[in-house]
Amino acid sequence: MKQAVEVKxxxxxxxxxxxxxxxxxxxxxxxxPPEKMxxxxxxxxxxxxPQERFASAPRPSLSLGPEALxxxxxxxxxxxxxxxxxxxxxxxxxxxxIGFGVCLLARLLRQRPGPVLLVVPAHLSSxxxxxxxxGLAALGFDPNRLIQVEARKPIDVxxxxxxxxxxxxxxxxxxxxPDQARAYDFAASRRLGLRAARHGVxxxxxxxxxxxxxxxxxxxxxxxxxxxxxxxxxxQAGPGAPHWRxxxxxxxxxxxxxxxxxxxxxxxxxxxxxxxxxxxxxxxPDHAFWQRDTSRTWAAAS
Amino acid sequence: xRSGSATPPGPGRQxxxxxxxxxxxxxxxxxxxxxxxxxAGALGFLPGMALADARAIHPALRVxxxxxxxxxxxxxxxxxxxxxxxxxxxxxxxxxxxxxITGCAHLFGGEAALVDTLAKKLDxxxxxxxxxxxxxxxxxxxxxxxxPVEKLIVSxxxxxxxxxxxxxxxxxxxxxxxxxMEKLGLKHVGDLIGRPRAPLAARFGPFALRRLDExxxxxxxxxxxxxxxxxxxxxxxxxxxIVTEEAIEIAIQRLACDLCVKLEKAGKGARRVELRxxxxxxxxxxxxxxxxxxxxxxxxxAQLLGERLERITDRAGFGFEAAxxxxxxxxxxxxxxxxxxxxxxxxxxxxxxPLLDRLVNRFGAQNVTRAAPHESFLPExxxxxxxxxxxxxxxxxxxxxQHIQDGASFARPLFLFSVPELVTTLxxxxxxxxxxxxxxxxMHRVIRAEGPERIAPEWWRAPxxxxxxxxxxxxxxxxxxxxxxxxRDGLYERDEEAxxxxxxxxxx
Numbered sequence: 001m002k003q004a005v006e007v008k009x010x011x012x013x014x015x016x017x018x019x020x021x022x023x024x025x026x027x028x029x030x031x032x033p034p035e036k037m038x039x040x041x042x043x044x045x046x047x048x049x050p051q052e053r054f055a056s057a058p059r060p061s062l063s064l065g066p067e068a069l070x071x072x073x074x075x076x077x078x079x080x081x082x083x084x085x086x087x088x089x090x091x092x093x094x095x096x097x098i099g100f101g102v103c104l105l106a107r108l109l110r111q112r113p114g115p116v117l118l119v120v121p122a123h124l125s126s127x128x129x130x131x132x133x134x135g136l137a138a139l140g141f142d143p144n145r146l147i148q149v150e151a152r153k154p155i156d157v158x159x160x161x162x163x164x165x166x167x168x169x170x171x172x173x174x175x176x177x178p179d180q181a182r183a184y185d186f187a188a189s190r191r192l193g194l195r196a197a198r199h200g201v202x203x204x205x206x207x208x209x210x211x212x213x214x215x216x217x218x219x220x221x222x223x224x225x226x227x228x229x230x231x232x233x234x235x236q237a238g239p240g241a242p243h244w245r246x247x248x249x250x251x252x253x254x255x256x257x258x259x260x261x262x263x264x265x266x267x268x269x270x271x272x273x274x275x276x277x278x279x280x281x282x283x284x285p286d287h288a289f290w291q292r293d294t295s296r297t298w299a300a301a302s
Numbered sequence: 303x304r305s306g307s308a309t310p311p312g313p314g315r316q317x318x319x320x321x322x323x324x325x326x327x328x329x330x331x332x333x334x335x336x337x338x339x340x341x342a343g344a345l346g347f348l349p350g351m352a353l354a355d356a357r358a359i360h361p362a363l364r365v366x367x368x369x370x371x372x373x374x375x376x377x378x379x380x381x382x383x384x385x386x387x388x389x390x391x392x393x394x395x396x397x398x399x400x401x402x403i404t405g406c407a408h409l410f411g412g413e414a415a416l417v418d419t420l421a422k423k424l425d426x427x428x429x430x431x432x433x434x435x436x437x438x439x440x441x442x443x444x445x446x447x448x449x450p451v452e453k454l455i456v457s458x459x460x461x462x463x464x465x466x467x468x469x470x471x472x473x474x475x476x477x478x479x480x481x482x483m484e485k486l487g488l489k490h491v492g493d494l495i496g497r498p499r500a501p502l503a504a505r506f507g508p509f510a511l512r513r514l515d516e517x518x519x520x521x522x523x524x525x526x527x528x529x530x531x532x533x534x535x536x537x538x539x540x541x542x543x544i545v546t547e548e549a550i551e552i553a554i555q556r557l558a559c560d561l562c563v564k565l566e567k568a569g570k571g572a573r574r575v576e577l578r579x580x581x582x583x584x585x586x587x588x589x590x591x592x593x594x595x596x597x598x599x600x601x602x603x604a605q606l607l608g609e610r611l612e613r614i615t616d617r618a619g620f621g622f623e624a625a626x627x628x629x630x631x632x633x634x635x636x637x638x639x640x641x642x643x644x645x646x647x648x649x650x651x652x653x654x655x656p657l658l659d660r661l662v663n664r665f666g667a668q669n670v671t672r673a674a675p676h677e678s679f680l681p682e683x684x685x686x687x688x689x690x691x692x693x694x695x696x697x698x699x700x701x702x703x704q705h706i707q708d709g710a711s712f713a714r715p716l717f718l719f720s721v722p723e724l725v726t727t728l729x730x731x732x733x734x735x736x737x738x739x740x741x742x743x744x745m746h747r748v749i750r751a752e753g754p755e756r757i758a759p760e761w762w763r764a765p766x767x768x769x770x771x772x773x774x775x776x777x778x779x780x781x782x783x784x785x786x787x788x789x790r791d792g793l794y795e796r797d798e799e800a801x802x803x804x805x806x807x808x809x810x
Contacts, residue, residue, distance in 0.1 A: 092784050099716055099810020115654070122669070129717035129808060133673035133685040134706065137699045138714050139810060143673040144696055147654075148687065149661055150669040160661060167657045228783035229750060238752020239779040241712065242810045267810075269711060 059200055062108055065273030069246075069263055073220070074253040078104070080112070081200040082219035083193040088209050089225035089247070094128060096226045096244050098176070099139065101206045103242075103267045103274070105172055106141040108202060110272055114171040115145040117164040119157045121178050122150045139242070140269040145171065154181035158188050165195035165203055172202045179208030189216035221250035227264055230277040241266045243277070322360060325368040326353050336368045370396075379585065380429075381528050386580040386624040387420060389535070390527035398446060400439065402525045409539075413455055421453055427584045437461055439525060440517030444472035444491075458519065465517060466492035473513045479506050491517075534568065534629035536560035543582050543621025547611050550579065550622070554607050557627035558600040571596025571635030577607055579614060580624040587614050587622075592667065594691050595655040596633035602656055603627075606663045658690050667691050675702035679757050681718060681806060713755070713777070715787045715807025722804035725788065729803075732794040735776040739788065741805050746780035753777060754790075771801070777809070785809035 061077035063070050070076050088097035105116055133143035151157045157175050164173035177184055196203045229240040247262040265274040322342035326333045333353040347356050356363055377393040384391040390402035410416040417433050424431040434445035436456045445454050448468045456464050468491045471480045488494060494514055503511050515521035536557045544550060565572060573596050577589040591606055661670045671687035675697050678684050684706055707713035727736035735751035753776035771792040778786045786808055792801035
């Protein structure tokens with residue numbers, strides 16, 4: 001018994017200017033002049049756009065505050081209606097990562113109405129403590145707008161996030177993933193990203209450190225590490241505003257040279273924005289200042 | 303003595319019908335028989351007989367103790383199962399079940415067909431049942447227990463005739479009243495009918511006459527069912543028992559549509575519904591469901607129920623033959639204009655209820671929470687998490703924070719341990735912060751510290767509160783920039799032993 005398979009070549013007509021789509025060999029691509037290449041790419045993009053399943057409507061981007069930070073991001077800010085990831089840089093930076101995520105959410109809440117769905121794994125409270133609403137409020141996040149879900153397994157966290165992303169009344173959806181969450185892979189992140197794009201709800205995933213999947217479909221990936229308090233303001237003793245070192249590990253459509261860069265930012269809970277601390281200030285504590293003001297504070301200089 | 307005489311049937315040994323078996327209970331006058339099987343009945347034993355007499359007649363008699371509570375439970379279970387015939391059922395202790403089938407018979411093809419169906423089912427369960435259908439509760443009770451046939455349907459016209467030959471104990475009277483009547487020769491119900499009422503009432507009390515009138519339909523009797531009457535419910539019966547999840551889902555969709563139409567007519571929305579699937583072998587599986595707001599969206603209800611079906615299908619047994627969906631708690635829900643515009647799929651802002659319902663349905667009501675402030679300075683009590691189903695209001699967190707931390711910024715940590723963790727410290731001065739501390743086997747050198755923030759114990763709840771010591775809280779930053787919230791439990795000069803240090807939270 002023989003079976004014949006006939007392959008019928010498909011003839012396509014192309015709009016003028018777009019040119020035929022074919023798999024060009026390397027040398028042929030190299031011969032195309034760069035200025036012509038740009039127009040060809042534009043034409044191809046415009047052809048693909050209507051066929052995209054979820055043509056993403058232009059969403060407002062979330063400015064982070066400092067020009068240096070926003071300039072590194074393609075839309076001059078974090079893209080809303082997309083998936084973003086936050087990772088702690090080191091072992092002790094877990095709370096810094098969550099804190100940065102909470103600050104992003106607080107900034108996002110100012111821009112968009114509705115509550116935030118926060119999904120945490122159930123074992124978190126025994127290990128790292130429970131998220132404390134007064135502490136959230138101290139960072140400028142309104143606890144009235146928080147709906148917290150405790151899920152048992154990482155797969156449940158992802159399920160809850162997907163559910164939340166299908167509901168436009170939410171301002172954002174945030175999830176905490178434990179260190180070893182095998183359920184979170186490229187497919188899972190792509191699902192989250194597509195859902196976020198469809199409904200315009202921003203998804204924020206705060207991951208643990210030793211995660212398996214580095215290859216995910218997130219729009220941006222941030223690494224956060226703790227920094228010592230930058231400086232003291234007179235009248236405010238002890239640890240100051242949260243101070244972190246941010247590093248952009250991944251940024252789709254971003255400039256690759258930005259990726260090696262890092263920013264030291266402080267969080268301003270009153271204006272709900274990040275700020276770059278003044279570069280002149282000395283991070284070491286001022287001994288004379290401490291000796292003068294011993295009524296409220298104690299310090300051991302390093 | 304007592305334990306030695308009883309030989310309860312072991313779990314592996316089923317009692318055989320041809321082997322005489324009696325159940326006994328211990329009374330003041332020794333052990334007496336309460337129930338017996340057919341073989342024991344053939345030997346001439348009767349309920350109420352002393353066990354010693356029975357043993358004398360038949361030494362090889364098998365005896366087991368009666369489980370009266372178990373009987374009651376089984377009877378309630380049976381009465382609940384009977385709700386697939388009528389919503390109004392109740393157990394009549396110790397040996398019967400009553401059903402109010404007013405308006406239900408036509409669903410089963412008439413009264414005779416209903417009785418036949420019920421008899422066949424009970425027979426299938428292995429129960430020997432006597433059924434009687436009568437226009438009065440008392441009449442049905444009497445005929446089911448004392449009629450000469452096992453199945454009897456009596457109409458209003460023939461009730462009188464059927465009641466006449468029954469013994470007076472069929473009137474649900476007390477034992478001494480029955481005995482007094484029998485002494486006077488009033489052995490049958492017919493003997494009481496037509497007699498002068500005044501002497502009867504004087505001798506036996508008004509209750510006896512009332513029972514007679516109720517049985518004959520001269521006086522109304524109310525039926526108190528096992529569950530209060532349910533207003534909003536949808537029922538369906540299946541031609542064949544269903545087992546598969548798909549079949550149950552289809553049934554649920556139908557039920558949800560029916561229920562929501564009823565709710566819409568009444569202008570109500572359901573907050574709590576219960577799905578009941580009636581098994582062919584005499585039990586039902588219940589699936590309760592709560593929603594965050596009143597709803598009559600059939601698709602939503604069906605989806606929520608469908609997500610939890612897997613637990614049910616494991617226990618389907620030989621299949622489900624009927625199902626009902628009942629709205630247990632309803633709230634008034636005003637009519638809402640359906641979307642008329644072109645954008646039919648536009649989502650109404652603020653309509654979070656479907657999402658919350660799905661989350662609660664999957665993770666449980668306790669795990670989907672909102673935060674609410676609480677008037678307390680103790681950090682672990684300053685905030686409560688309340689389930690979203692309990693409703694939400696806007697809380698003034700700013701005022702609360704202002705109150706508890708006196709205007710200081712960043713004074714509360716992002717993460718709080720429900721149980722503060724003990725740390726070992728090295729403190730420079732007694733009242734000051736530690737210069738170094740060890741937490742989770744890591745030594746942290748303190749670079750900056752702020753405090754103390756003194757929080758006194760809530761003495762008015764001292765017997766309940768875990769902490770009865772004054773705490774001095776310090777915000778501490780270590781050499782890597784991590785910030786911690788430590789407190790010293792107690793004061794140096796007040797307690798004999800040195801106060802211990804705890805870590806209560808971690809800052810961002």
